[in-house]
Amino acid sequence: MLTADLAAASEPVASALAVPVASALAAAALLIAAAEDAASRRIANGLCLAVAGSALALLVQLPLVVALAHVGIALAGLLLGTFAFARGLVGGGDVKLMAATLLWAGPDLLELNLAGAGLVAVAMGVVMLGQAALAGRGRGAAGAGVPDALPASMPFGVAIAAGGLLVLLERAGLLGGVA
Numbered sequence: 001m002l003t004a005d006l007a008a009a010s011e012p013v014a015s016a017l018a019v020p021v022a023s024a025l026a027a028a029a030l031l032i033a034a035a036e037d038a039a040s041r042r043i044a045n046g047l048c049l050a051v052a053g054s055a056l057a058l059l060v061q062l063p064l065v066v067a068l069a070h071v072g073i074a075l076a077g078l079l080l081g082t083f084a085f086a087r088g089l090v091g092g093g094d095v096k097l098m099a100a101t102l103l104w105a106g107p108d109l110l111e112l113n114l115a116g117a118g119l120v121a122v123a124m125g126v127v128m129l130g131q132a133a134l135a136g137r138g139r140g141a142a143g144a145g146v147p148d149a150l151p152a153s154m155p156f157g158v159a160i161a162a163g164g165l166l167v168l169l170e171r172a173g174l175l176g177g178v179a
Contacts, residue, residue, distance in 0.1 A: 015061070022057035023168045025050060026104065030161040030168075033097055037157030043093025051100035051164065058104065058171070070106035077102040094156040101164030109167045112178065117163030124154060 029050035033043045052074075059067040081095030098117075105113035169175050 018057040019061065020172065022054035023172060026054040027165060027168050029054070030097075030101070030164045033093075034155075034158045034161035037093065037155040037161075041091065041153055041155055043091070043097055043157045045093075045096065048093065048096035048100050051097065052103055055100070055103035062106075066106065070103055073106060073110060074099045074102040090156055091153075094160060097157055097160045097164075101160060101167060104164060104171065105167045109170055112170055113163040113167045115163075116166040117159045120162040121154070121156060121159035124159060128154060 029047045033047040033051075036047070037043050055070070059070055062070070078095060078099040081090060081098055084090045085092055085095050101113055101117075102110070166175070170178065
């Protein structure tokens with residue numbers, strides 16, 4: 001009897017802590033994924049799995065229809081990302097990381113996720129172009145200040161992680177309801 005009472009009493013506490021703990025795990029995985037991608041243009045599968053798996057803590061607490069919407073959006077992102085990957089536009093890790101962040105975003109925070117990732121990607125692109133222009137000023141296309149060589153790739157995982165972190169911050173109520 002005492003064991004049953006203790007289990008029943010601890011259930012609300014465990015339930016209340018599940019999403020914050022899962023969010024912290026997802027945030028750590030996103031930060032590591034961003035650093036990894038920036039350094040090596042690779043994102044470990046385990047990091048994508050940690051972000052996606054931790055989203056289960058949120059999904060099990062949502063109404064079934066809403067949870068299915070989260071899954072549907074993540075699957076749509078995975079499908080669109082697979083097309084981009086097949087055309088060499090993004091890496092496979094980028095696709096998996098985006099799908100994992102979309103599990104957290106769902107329909108209510110989809111715009112925040114995509115806008116955050118998009119803005120960071122644009123900022124990174126501007127910085128990379130600026131760096132390339134400074135490194136090769138005046139030597140490219142007929143000496144017009146166009147750089148000879150642009151970086152071979154952009155670490156989109158950094159931008160994807162930024163969008164995911166915005167979603168986690170908003171879910172924790174730390175952005176003041178910007179979405």
